[in-house]
Amino acid sequence: MEKILCVYCGDLFDPSPRHKNQTACKKEECQRAKKAAGQRHKMRTDPDYRFNQKVCQRQWVEAHPGYWQEYRKRKPEKAERNRILQAIRNRRARSNQGDEKMDPFLIAKMDASKHDNFEVLGQFWMVPVIAKMDALKVNLLKIPVLYP
């Protein structure tokens, strides 16, 4: 059988004759990436799955009080990254606010005191080379340096 390309690592591999439309090789990181992609897809497309995930996550957080506070202390760079991504999600949600109410689950940490206060360096337009595509307005934010 002809070798096929793994979409996760780009290596060629021998596909299993028992699995049609195989996209990932056997490597553990590729299998893990494939599983994560499948879960992300399910979160986007399956409301029941999404609801169950949220309920389970809530239960886990309630069973492990202080975990996320400790995590943010342990990994301030991850906390900062999350703050930046949350600011982007907030802006996106604000600009999409129409008749749909903002999903409170969009906010990863609702009691965060520090949010959305990044120094804005300016607004720019990303103009695509392909004429048919719309120009994209972007905000460039200064990411605070946590470690020298």
Ligand SMILES: [Zn+2]
């Ligand atoms: Zn692979």
